[in-house]
Amino acid sequence: MLETVDTNKKLEKSAYKEWFPRLKFELRELQQTAREAKLPIIIILEGWHLAGKSDSMRHLAEALDPRGFRVHTTFPPTEEERTDHWLQRFWERFPEKGRVVVFVRSWYYRVLHERVEGTMTDEQVTHAFQAINQTEQMLTADGAVVLKFWLHISRKEQKRRLKSAEKNPFDRYVVSESDWEAYRLYSEYERSVEEMLERTSTHGAQWIIVGSGDHRYRRLRIFQELCEGIVNGLNRQRLKKELAGVKKSTKEMSVPVLEEMPTILDKVDLTKTLDSETYDRKKVSLQLRLRRTHNESHNHGIPMVNVFEGWDAAGKGGAIRRLTATLDARYYRVIPIGKPTPEELNRHYLWRFWRHIPKDGVLTIFDRSWYGRVMVERIEGFCTEEEWRRAYQEINEFELQLFNAGVVINKFWLHISAEEQLARFESRAEDPHKSWKLTDEDWRNREKWDLYREAVDDMIKRTSTTYAPWTIVEGNCKRYARVKVIETVCQTLDKAIEGRKPLKKKGKKKK
Amino acid sequence: MLETVDTNKKLEKSAYKEWFPRLKFELRELQQTAREAKLPIIIILEGWHLAGKSDSMRHLAEALDPRGFRVHTTFPPTEEERTDHWLQRFWERFPEKGRVVVFVRSWYYRVLHERVEGTMTDEQVTHAFQAINQTEQMLTADGAVVLKFWLHISRKEQKRRLKSAEKNPFDRYVVSESDWEAYRLYSEYERSVEEMLERTSTHGAQWIIVGSGDHRYRRLRIFQELCEGIVNGLNRQRLKKELAGVKKSTKEMSVPVLEEMPTILDKVDLTKTLDSETYDRKKVSLQLRLRRTHNESHNHGIPMVNVFEGWDAAGKGGAIRRLTATLDARYYRVIPIGKPTPEELNRHYLWRFWRHIPKDGVLTIFDRSWYGRVMVERIEGFCTEEEWRRAYQEINEFELQLFNAGVVINKFWLHISAEEQLARFESRAEDPHKSWKLTDEDWRNREKWDLYREAVDDMIKRTSTTYAPWTIVEGNCKRYARVKVIETVCQTLDKAIEGRKPLKKKGKKKK
Incomplete structure (x- = not known):
C-alpha cells in the first residue's frame, strides 16, 4: 500500500x-x-x-x-x-x-x-x-x-530530517543513536x-x-x-x-x-511514448519471451490472474490482444466482464468471478473485474454505500485467498487523460469500423470523470497489496502501454517461476 | 465445546x-x-x-x-x-x-x-x-x-453403529476399511x-x-x-x-x-456429597498442596484467572474463601463484580475486566465476571439482543487473547437445584447473621430461574473451549463443591507448571 x-x-x-x-x-x-x-x-x-x-x-x-x-x-x-x-x-x-x-x-x-x-x-x-x-x-x-x-x-526525507534536527539546538534531543540505527x-x-x-x-x-x-x-x-x-x-x-x-x-x-x-492518477506521467520502430522491436521480443515464460509457468502449474481496468477507450482490448497474441491457446483464457446476468445478480457479487479463477497452469485475463463493485456500482448506486465500503476488505481477502493458494495476481489500471479520451471517442465516432465501440453510456460515464477519478484513487490506495499490486499504465501512447503490460506480465511470471518447482508429468495428464 | x-x-x-x-x-x-x-x-x-x-x-x-x-x-x-x-x-x-x-x-x-x-x-x-x-x-x-x-x-457409539451396519445386508456398503481406520x-x-x-x-x-x-x-x-x-x-x-x-x-x-x-444443567448429578470427616481431611491436604503449587506457579510467572459464576446462594463465596485460605496473600487477588459504575457503563463492557487481568505470577479470582453480559444483561435487557448474541464470540476472543499471552483460565459454574436454593434462602432469612446476604433481588432472580437455566445452557455450550473450559460444580453439598473447586485449580496449575520454565530472580524483583 x-x-x-x-x-x-x-x-x-x-x-x-x-x-x-x-x-x-x-x-x-x-x-x-x-x-x-x-x-x-x-x-x-x-x-x-x-x-x-x-x-x-x-x-x-x-x-x-x-x-x-x-x-x-x-x-x-x-x-x-x-x-x-x-x-x-x-x-x-x-x-x-x-x-x-x-x-x-x-x-x-x-x-x-x-x-x-x-x-x-x-x-x-x-x-x-x-x-x-x-x-x-x-x-x-x-x-x-x-x-x-x-x-x-x-x-x-527521514535522513534529511535527522540531520537537520541534529543541527538545530532546540531539536537536537529528538535524535539519538537508536534513531540512526532505525534509519539504517x-x-x-x-x-x-x-x-x-x-x-x-x-x-x-x-x-x-x-x-x-x-x-x-x-x-x-x-x-x-x-x-x-x-x-x-x-x-x-x-x-x-x-x-x-x-x-x-x-x-x-x-x-x-x-x-x-x-489523486494518485494526477501524478501519472502521460507524456511517456514509444516510437513505432522501437515498439515493433520491443513488442516482438517481449511476445517471444512471454510465450516461453507462459509455457514454463504452465509446466510449473502456476495459475495467474490478470485484471484489466481503465477508462473507456483507454486501450484495454488492444493491450489484451497484444498480450495473448503468441500464447498457447490451451493455457490462457480471456474473461470479458459486462453487466451481470439476472442469475449473477441473485448471488454474492464475487460469485461470478470465482467461476473463472484459473486452474493450475492457466493464465486468465479479466477484461474488467470485481472492481466494478467499487467503481461503477459505487457511482451508479447499484449497491449501497455500506456494501461498497465493505468491499475493499472483501476484495483484499478474496485476493489473499487466491494468493495463499498459489495464484499470481497482476492488476492493471490503464490510464489516459480526459482530452485523450475525447479524441479517441471522436475518432471512433467518425470511423465506421469502430463506431460500434462507442455507446451513449461511454459519453455518460465521461461526464462522471471526476467521480471515477476519486473512486479510482480510493480503489488503488485500498487494494494495492504486496500479494496483488496495481500497476498504473500510462496509456496516452498505446504503444508504450502495450509494451509495459507485456513486460509486467513477463516479470511477474518469471518471479513466480523462480520460487517453484516444475510439476512432473503434468503435461501428460492434461489433454 | x-x-x-x-x-x-x-x-x-x-x-x-x-x-x-x-x-x-x-x-x-x-x-x-x-x-x-x-x-x-x-x-x-x-x-x-x-x-x-x-x-x-x-x-x-x-x-x-x-x-x-x-x-x-x-x-x-x-x-x-x-x-x-x-x-x-x-x-x-x-x-x-x-x-x-x-x-x-x-x-x-x-x-x-x-x-x-x-x-x-x-x-x-x-x-x-x-x-x-x-x-x-x-x-x-x-x-x-x-x-x-x-x-x-x-x-x-460409532463402533456400535459400524458393527451393526456391517451386519445389516442393506447397510453393509456404508462401512469400508477406511471407516474403521478413521474410527481408530x-x-x-x-x-x-x-x-x-x-x-x-x-x-x-x-x-x-x-x-x-x-x-x-x-x-x-x-x-x-x-x-x-x-x-x-x-x-x-x-x-x-x-x-x-x-x-x-x-x-x-x-x-x-x-x-x-x-439442558446441560439437568444432567448434573446433584446427589454427590462428601461427609464431613472426609471433607476435613481432603480439604486440608488439598489446601496444603495448593499452597505449594501456587508458590511454584508464582515462581514460574504464571498468571491465572478463575471465574466463579453460579446461582444465588450456590456457595461461591464459601468456595472462594476455602480456595484462598492458605495462599500467599501477595500473589492472589479476589475481584468481586457487582453492578457496573457509571464510569464503567460508559465504556466497552470488557473494559472493567481488563483492568484486573493478573500480572505474571498472580492468581486472580473473579466473583462473577464478564459472563454477566450473556446472563443478567441478556435477561434483564441491559443490553440489546444483538449485543449479547455477539458477546459469545467476543468473550471467546478475549479469553483466547489471554490464553495466547500465557494466562491459565478456569471457569466454574456452581450449580444447585431450585429446591436447595429455596432452602438456603429461607435459612438465610431466619438467621440474623446471614439475613443481610438475602435481598429482594435474589427473590426476583429466583422467579427467572428458567430464563437463567436457558442462558446458562447457551453460555456453557458456546464458551467452553479447550483454552478456557467450564467446570460445572455439583453444589447441593457445599463440602463436595469446595473440594472439587480446590482440586480443579490444583490440577490446572500443575499442568501449566509442567509446560514452563521457572523465571530466574523473579522473587527478588517483586517487592
Missing part, C-alpha cells in the same frame, strides 16, 4: 491558510457533537520517526477542547508493564463514551518495533495481529470511532509496516496513510480525515438508534468538502 | 410424533417465505461417520419443496478439482437468493480430513481457517443464512473437530452441535434450529430493509417454541 502514497504531496500556503482554520473549527464543533452523542473516539498516530506525529498532536491539542480529550504516548513497556498482558495498558486508556483519546504510537508498537527487534516468535506475531483486529472490531461494534494514521516519509533499518521496517497495514486495514478500522513530506498537507489531511471519520461515526450511530426505535431528531451530517486534492 | 454435548439425549416417541410433523410443516412454510423474501440459505451437515447425516438429509428432502433446494455431497476433490482453488467448487454451488443449498460435508473437509491425513502444512491450515471465516462472513454480510451442524456421537483415529479426529469448532464458531455462523445418540432427538433438534435460523435471518433482513428506508409490512416472525429440552 505504501507505494501508492505520494510523500511529496504539497499544499499551497494560501490554500492552507484558507482551509486549516476552518477545519480546526469544524473539528472542535464535531467534538462537542460527539460528546453530546456519547460517541467515543480513538485516534492513533503512527508513523516514521520525525514524520510529524508530535506536530500533528500539537495542532490537535490546540483544536480540541482539553476537557474532553486525553493523549497517551506509548513507550516501550516498562519492566512492570511487561508482566501485564500487552494489551492491558491500552484497554485501561480507552475513552469513556463521548471522549476523545489520542494514542501517539499504540498497540501497533508490538508488531512494529518488538517485531523488527526480533524479540517475538512468528506465533506471537500471528496472535498479535489477531488480537489487534479483534480488539478494534470489538470497539467499533460497540460504536466507537477508530481512526488510524500512518505518517509516511521516504528514507531520504528503514527497509526492514518498511516491510513490517507494509505487512501491518495490509493485515490490519479492516472495514471498520481502515488505515489512513498520509504522505507527510509537506507539513501543511499532512496537517490538513489529518484534520480532514478526522472530521470525516467523526461525521461517519455520528451518522452510523444515528442509523443504529433509529433502527432501535429511538427516532432522534439528529440530522444526517455531512463532511466539509475541501478543495480538490491531487 | 464437544464435552458440553450430551450425546445420549433422548426424545420420547410421543413427543417426537407430536412435534416433528409440525416442525416439518413449519420449515416448508418458512422455505416459501424465504423464497419470496429472496433470502439465500446455506445448510452444512458435518459430523462423524454414521452420526446421521444421510438420515437428516432424507428428512430435509421430504420436508422441503424440491424446486427451491439442492443438495451437494462433498467427496475428496478429484484430480481435476485439485487443480482448482479449493474453495471454488463450493462457491460455484452457493445458492441464488431465495434458494436453499445443503452441503453434506463441505469446505470443512479440508480442515478435518486433509488435515488429519497430514497432507497440509501448518501454514495451509491457518490459511484455510482464515479463508473459511472470511467466506462465511462475506456470505452473511450479504444477507445469507448460514447454518452449520456438527452431528456428534461418542467413539463407543477417533481421538485424533476429535482434537481436530474441537479446534475446528472453536476457530470457526463466529457470531454470524455459529456451529450447532447436535448430540446424535438418539435419532428422534437429532432430527427434531436440526429442524428446530433450521426454523429458528431462518426466522432470525428473515428478521435481520426485515430490519435491514427498514433501515434502508424500505418500510415493508412484513411482520416480525417468531420461532415455534418446542417442549422444553433438558
Whole structure:
C-alpha cells in the first residue's frame, strides 16, 4: 500500500491558510457533537520517526477542547508493564463514551518495533495481529470511532530530517543513536509496516496513510480525515438508534468538502511514448519471451490472474490482444466482464468471478473485474454505500485467498487523460469500423470523470497489496502501454517461476 | 465445546410424533417465505461417520419443496478439482437468493480430513481457517443464512453403529476399511473437530452441535434450529430493509417454541456429597498442596484467572474463601463484580475486566465476571439482543487473547437445584447473621430461574473451549463443591507448571 502514497504531496500556503482554520473549527464543533452523542473516539498516530506525529498532536491539542480529550504516548513497556498482558495498558486508556483519546504510537508498537527487534516468535506475531483486529472490531461494534494514521516519509526525507534536527539546538534531543540505527533499518521496517497495514486495514478500522513530506498537507489531511471519520461515526450511530426505535431528531451530517486534492492518477506521467520502430522491436521480443515464460509457468502449474481496468477507450482490448497474441491457446483464457446476468445478480457479487479463477497452469485475463463493485456500482448506486465500503476488505481477502493458494495476481489500471479520451471517442465516432465501440453510456460515464477519478484513487490506495499490486499504465501512447503490460506480465511470471518447482508429468495428464 | 454435548439425549416417541410433523410443516412454510423474501440459505451437515447425516438429509428432502433446494455431497476433490482453488467448487454451488443449498460435508473437509491425513502444512491450515471465516462472513454480510451442524456421537457409539451396519445386508456398503481406520483415529479426529469448532464458531455462523445418540432427538433438534435460523435471518433482513428506508409490512416472525429440552444443567448429578470427616481431611491436604503449587506457579510467572459464576446462594463465596485460605496473600487477588459504575457503563463492557487481568505470577479470582453480559444483561435487557448474541464470540476472543499471552483460565459454574436454593434462602432469612446476604433481588432472580437455566445452557455450550473450559460444580453439598473447586485449580496449575520454565530472580524483583 505504501507505494501508492505520494510523500511529496504539497499544499499551497494560501490554500492552507484558507482551509486549516476552518477545519480546526469544524473539528472542535464535531467534538462537542460527539460528546453530546456519547460517541467515543480513538485516534492513533503512527508513523516514521520525525514524520510529524508530535506536530500533528500539537495542532490537535490546540483544536480540541482539553476537557474532553486525553493523549497517551506509548513507550516501550516498562519492566512492570511487561508482566501485564500487552494489551492491558491500552484497554485501561480507552475513552469513556463521548471522549476523545489520542494514542501517539499504540498497540501497533508490538508488531512494529518488538517485531523488527526480533524479540517475538512468528506465533506471537500471528496472535498479535489477531488480537489487534479483534480488539478494534470489538470497539467499533460497540460504536466507537477508530481512526488510524500512518505518517509516511521516504528514507531520504527521514535522513534529511535527522540531520537537520541534529543541527538545530532546540531539536537536537529528538535524535539519538537508536534513531540512526532505525534509519539504517528503514527497509526492514518498511516491510513490517507494509505487512501491518495490509493485515490490519479492516472495514471498520481502515488505515489512513498520509504522505507527510509537506507539513501543511499532512496537517490538513489529518484534520480532514478526522472530521470525516467523526461525521461517519455520528451518522452510523444515528442509523443504529433509529433502527432501535429511538427516532432522534439528529440530522444526517455531512463532511466539509475541501478543495480538490491531487489523486494518485494526477501524478501519472502521460507524456511517456514509444516510437513505432522501437515498439515493433520491443513488442516482438517481449511476445517471444512471454510465450516461453507462459509455457514454463504452465509446466510449473502456476495459475495467474490478470485484471484489466481503465477508462473507456483507454486501450484495454488492444493491450489484451497484444498480450495473448503468441500464447498457447490451451493455457490462457480471456474473461470479458459486462453487466451481470439476472442469475449473477441473485448471488454474492464475487460469485461470478470465482467461476473463472484459473486452474493450475492457466493464465486468465479479466477484461474488467470485481472492481466494478467499487467503481461503477459505487457511482451508479447499484449497491449501497455500506456494501461498497465493505468491499475493499472483501476484495483484499478474496485476493489473499487466491494468493495463499498459489495464484499470481497482476492488476492493471490503464490510464489516459480526459482530452485523450475525447479524441479517441471522436475518432471512433467518425470511423465506421469502430463506431460500434462507442455507446451513449461511454459519453455518460465521461461526464462522471471526476467521480471515477476519486473512486479510482480510493480503489488503488485500498487494494494495492504486496500479494496483488496495481500497476498504473500510462496509456496516452498505446504503444508504450502495450509494451509495459507485456513486460509486467513477463516479470511477474518469471518471479513466480523462480520460487517453484516444475510439476512432473503434468503435461501428460492434461489433454 | 464437544464435552458440553450430551450425546445420549433422548426424545420420547410421543413427543417426537407430536412435534416433528409440525416442525416439518413449519420449515416448508418458512422455505416459501424465504423464497419470496429472496433470502439465500446455506445448510452444512458435518459430523462423524454414521452420526446421521444421510438420515437428516432424507428428512430435509421430504420436508422441503424440491424446486427451491439442492443438495451437494462433498467427496475428496478429484484430480481435476485439485487443480482448482479449493474453495471454488463450493462457491460455484452457493445458492441464488431465495434458494436453499445443503452441503453434506463441505469446505470443512479440508480442515478435518486433509488435515488429519497430514497432507497440509501448518501454514495451509491457518490459511484455510482464515479463508473459511472470511467466506462465511462475506456470505452473511450479504444477507445469507448460514447454518452449520456438527452431528456428534461418542467413539463407543460409532463402533456400535459400524458393527451393526456391517451386519445389516442393506447397510453393509456404508462401512469400508477406511471407516474403521478413521474410527481408530477417533481421538485424533476429535482434537481436530474441537479446534475446528472453536476457530470457526463466529457470531454470524455459529456451529450447532447436535448430540446424535438418539435419532428422534437429532432430527427434531436440526429442524428446530433450521426454523429458528431462518426466522432470525428473515428478521435481520426485515430490519435491514427498514433501515434502508424500505418500510415493508412484513411482520416480525417468531420461532415455534418446542417442549422444553433438558439442558446441560439437568444432567448434573446433584446427589454427590462428601461427609464431613472426609471433607476435613481432603480439604486440608488439598489446601496444603495448593499452597505449594501456587508458590511454584508464582515462581514460574504464571498468571491465572478463575471465574466463579453460579446461582444465588450456590456457595461461591464459601468456595472462594476455602480456595484462598492458605495462599500467599501477595500473589492472589479476589475481584468481586457487582453492578457496573457509571464510569464503567460508559465504556466497552470488557473494559472493567481488563483492568484486573493478573500480572505474571498472580492468581486472580473473579466473583462473577464478564459472563454477566450473556446472563443478567441478556435477561434483564441491559443490553440489546444483538449485543449479547455477539458477546459469545467476543468473550471467546478475549479469553483466547489471554490464553495466547500465557494466562491459565478456569471457569466454574456452581450449580444447585431450585429446591436447595429455596432452602438456603429461607435459612438465610431466619438467621440474623446471614439475613443481610438475602435481598429482594435474589427473590426476583429466583422467579427467572428458567430464563437463567436457558442462558446458562447457551453460555456453557458456546464458551467452553479447550483454552478456557467450564467446570460445572455439583453444589447441593457445599463440602463436595469446595473440594472439587480446590482440586480443579490444583490440577490446572500443575499442568501449566509442567509446560514452563521457572523465571530466574523473579522473587527478588517483586517487592
